[in-house]
Amino acid sequence: MTDPLSGFRLDGEVAVVTGGASGLGRxxxxxxxxxxxxxVNFDLAASGDDAYAVDVADxxxxxxxxxxxxxxxxxxxVLFNNAGxxxxxxxxxxxxxxxxTVVAVNMTGVFxxxxxxxxxxxxxxxxxxIVNTASIMGxxxxxxxxxxxxxxxxxxxxxxxxxxAIEWARQGIRVNAIAPTWIRTPLTRGITESPELVRRIxxxxxxxxxxxxxxxxxxxxxxxxxxxxLVTGHILAIDGGFLAQ
Ligand SMILES: NC(=O)c1ccc[n+]([C@@H]2O[C@H](COP(=O)([O-])OP(=O)(O)OC[C@H]3O[C@@H](n4cnc5c(N)ncnc54)[C@H](O)[C@@H]3O)[C@@H](O)[C@H]2O)c1
Numbered sequence: 001m002t003d004p005l006s007g008f009r010l011d012g013e014v015a016v017v018t019g020g021a022s023g024l025g026r027x028x029x030x031x032x033x034x035x036x037x038x039x040v041n042f043d044l045a046a047s048g049d050d051a052y053a054v055d056v057a058d059x060x061x062x063x064x065x066x067x068x069x070x071x072x073x074x075x076x077x078v079l080f081n082n083a084g085x086x087x088x089x090x091x092x093x094x095x096x097x098x099x100x101t102v103v104a105v106n107m108t109g110v111f112x113x114x115x116x117x118x119x120x121x122x123x124x125x126x127x128x129x130i131v132n133t134a135s136i137m138g139x140x141x142x143x144x145x146x147x148x149x150x151x152x153x154x155x156x157x158x159x160x161x162x163x164x165a166i167e168w169a170r171q172g173i174r175v176n177a178i179a180p181t182w183i184r185t186p187l188t189r190g191i192t193e194s195p196e197l198v199r200r201i202x203x204x205x206x207x208x209x210x211x212x213x214x215x216x217x218x219x220x221x222x223x224x225x226x227x228x229x230l231v232t233g234h235i236l237a238i239d240g241g242f243l244a245q
Contacts, residue, residue, distance in 0.1 A: 007225060007229070008035060008221050008222065008225045008226075008227045009036050009225065010032055010035050010037035010225060011036035011037075012036065013037050013075070013077035014038045014073045014074075014076050014078070015032040015038070015039050015077065015079075015224065016039075016041075016042060016069060016113075016117065017029040017032065017040070017041050017042070017080040017082060018042045018056050018079075018080065018083040018109070018113055019042075019043055019082045019084065020041030020042060020043055020051070021041060021043035021046050022185065022186050023186055023187055023213060024082060024133065024180070024183065024213055025080065027216070028080050028082070028217060029041055031217045031220070031221055035221065037077075037078065038050070040072075042056065042062075042065055042083070042113075043083070050072075055109075056083045056110075056112060057104035057108050057112070062113055062116050063116055065116075066116040066119075069120075070120055075124060076117050076124075078128060078130075079114065079117040079128070079129075079130045080131050080220060081110050081113050081114055081117075081131065081132045081133065082131075083109055083113075084105060084106045084109075084133060084154075084187075086102070086147060086149075086150045087101065087102055088145050088146070088147045088150070089146065091146055094148060094149065106150070106153035106154065106156075106157065107157065107160075110157055111160065114160070114164055114175070118130070118164075118173055121172075122168075127168075127174075128172070128174075129176075129223065129224050130164070130174070130175045131176055131178065131223045131224050132157050132160070133157070133177065133178055134154050134157040134161065134178065134179045135157075135180060136181050136239050137150055137151045137154050138151070138154030138156075138158040138179055139155070139179065139235075140243065144191065144197060144200060144201070154179075157177060158235055161176060161177040162233045165232040165233030166233060169232055174223075174229075174231065174232040176228070176232060176233070176236065178216060178219050178220060178236050179235050179237045179239065180211060180237075180238045181205065181210070181211050181237075181239035181240055181242050182210050183211035183212065183213060183216065184211065184212055184213070192210060198210060205239070205240040206242070207241050208240070209240060211238065211239075211240070216238050219236050219238050222236075223236065
């Protein structure tokens with residue numbers, strides 16, 4: 001009998017992780033490497049053999065980075081489409097420039113990276129897997145503070161995931177997303193360092209706790225690997241029950 005865990009392995013495959021220098025991207029990059037993938041990190045200030053300085057909102061930069069991956073590794077099998085930012089402000093105080101900045105990274109960046117990855121996956125005939133990082137705030141208008149550009153763009157990631165999953169389903173590219181709750185990373189430092197805000201998150205969360213980066217690893221490995229071979233267009237909440245309420 002085949003080892004049931006073998007479907008989670010990525011031996012011989014190439015995985016691109018955006019926002020791979022920090023937080024969720026970093027733990028997932030390590031996990032992909034641990035299950036056999038060659039991992040390429042895209043991040044703003046990355047440098048090194050397999051860490052490229054890429055702004056995901058820059059069309060030419062994203063295209064060039066994927067071409068570099070192809071030249072170096074010859075294939076792209078997995079994209080963890082994860083880079084994201086937040087500007088948390090009351091809507092009446094949010095400037096158009098701030099709105100545009102969040103849209104550029106969280107929405108346009110997800111589109112550009114998915115498109116470039118898919119161009120190579122389609123050309124190879126092998127298909128691939130894309131895992132987007134949405135958020136519980138892609139489903140909820142609530143939370144702790146006003147965050148309109150984040151909630152709008154994460155909602156867009158949810159439906160982009162479904163639409164791309166359908167568009168590419170027959171060509172073997174599966175597209176899924178994770179929707180994490182508050183996880184302790186640099187992105188949420190201003191929140192997780194406040195005992196009052198942490199207490200409020202614990203109160204709002206059925207399981208009564210905030211997330212740690214390792215909490216997302218199993219879900220991303222599942223969606224990025226053959227273990228989820230018949231799953232596409234799915235948004236997997238990693239939220240201690242937040243969205244079940
Ligand atoms: N931490 C949480 O609570 C939480 C919850 C739900 C969703 N998310 C989402 O998870 C993803 C990762 O967040 P994190 O918590 O690991 O944050 P993080 O700030 O620790 O890491 C994000 C990484 O993305 C990079 N990045 C930002 N803008 C970029 C750009 N234009 N081009 C390339 N790289 C860029 C940053 O340099 C950083 O290394 C984001 O999409 C975020 O919205 C986070």
